[in-house]
Amino acid sequence: MRSALLHAAATLVAQRGYAALTLDAVGAAVGVSKGGVLYHFPTKEALVAALLEELTTAFETDQTAAHAADPASPGAWTRAYVSATVGSTPGESEQVAAVALLAAVGYDPSLLEPIRARYDSWVERLDEDGLPGVDAHVVRLAADGLWTADLFGLAPPDPALRARIHARLAELAGAGRGR
DSSP states (O other), rough: HHHHHHHHHHHHHHHHHHHHHHHOHHHHHTTOOHHHHHHHOOHHHHHHHHHHHHHHHHHHHHHHHHHOOOOOSSHHHHHHHHHHHHHHOOOHHHHHHHHHHHHHHHGGGGGGEEEEEHHHHHHHHHHTSOOTHHHHHHHHHHHHHHHHHHTSSSSSSOOHHHHHHHHHHHTTTTTTTTO
């Protein structure tokens, strides 16, 4: 039920804007009363916070899996970041992620504090990843830019170009170096 409520909340914001996000509307979308929503999310703030937590947890899981598949240093965490960020074109869960971020900013920018803290830990990994100069940060910012372009339809690259960009970012992150 909790997952269905989160999905309904993200869909409401994506389709009708942040103003449409009410506990009543989320309940109606899933076919439960407002009380049923309140059981899982006592406030709208709690609902938005849960969307953000789902986003950051999924991203952390994706990074960890990518790192486990490619633990060779230097650059392993940077390559994992790239893989988790731009490994494929965004699907429904990535669209939900964008909606969660927009909902947080629309409701209360302080709700972004937990994601900022997670980002700080991810950036610390990159700082310690053994790549020369600012390469890890250049790669991260490029990957974040590609993610944003995909999510908001800002001239996203076609699949062939996307594959070349991904390969180049992996190369900048140490892939193929005589590790």
